Amino acid sequence: MNWKMPVASPHRIIAGAREHNLTSTLCGIDVVSASAQPHRWLYAMAEGTVEYIHTAYDARYRKQSDTYHSYGRFVVTRHDADGVTIYVRLCNNDKIDAALGDVLPAGGALGIYGTTGNSDISGAHVHIDMWIAESDIAAAASMGLVQPPGRRVESPWPGAPLLCNVDPTDMLTAAGLGVINRGA
Numbered sequence: 001m002n003w004k005m006p007v008a009s010p011h012r013i014i015a016g017a018r019e020h021n022l023t024s025t026l027c028g029i030d031v032v033s034a035s036a037q038p039h040r041w042l043y044a045m046a047e048g049t050v051e052y053i054h055t056a057y058d059a060r061y062r063k064q065s066d067t068y069h070s071y072g073r074f075v076v077t078r079h080d081a082d083g084v085t086i087y088v089r090l091c092n093n094d095k096i097d098a099a100l101g102d103v104l105p106a107g108g109a110l111g112i113y114g115t116t117g118n119s120d121i122s123g124a125h126v127h128i129d130m131w132i133a134e135s136d137i138a139a140a141a142s143m144g145l146v147q148p149p150g151r152r153v154e155s156p157w158p159g160a161p162l163l164c165n166v167d168p169t170d171m172l173t174a175a176g177l178g179v180i181n182r183g184a
């Protein structure tokens, strides 16, 4: 499948998976647009469906991942990669302009990224993390999408099942999106 970054190109990765692992409990990457035309449009990373939208956000709790507030306003999209379901969570948005169940192409408009959630140091950015059901991990690994095992997390967003947090590095690098810093 065809992956795109969720920001206008060219993009800049401000934290790869390795740095993220050193400072947080989950593996993800942080990205911004380095476009000469400054804007913060947020795009779907692949063809898929809007699975979940989180707009409840209270800045007082922006450091508390257990309350979901550290992710700010976020949107989860669901993608089918040859029978493997991949969930993408895009966080720290100011505004989400999509509805549950919307079917979007890669690059479809999702909203405006920004500074909700834990963005004190990095400022406006998109935090990307990816999720796969444990039962799909072996298939995803055999397709070269991920390195098993992934980290099991209960309800990464409200109402979600148990999913594995996977390093997005391999699939994005394979798509030519320049993700570096895989941890040793």
Ligand SMILES: [Zn+2]
Residues within 6 Å of the ligand: 015, 020, 028, 029, 030, 126, 127, 128
């Ligand atoms: Zn992040």
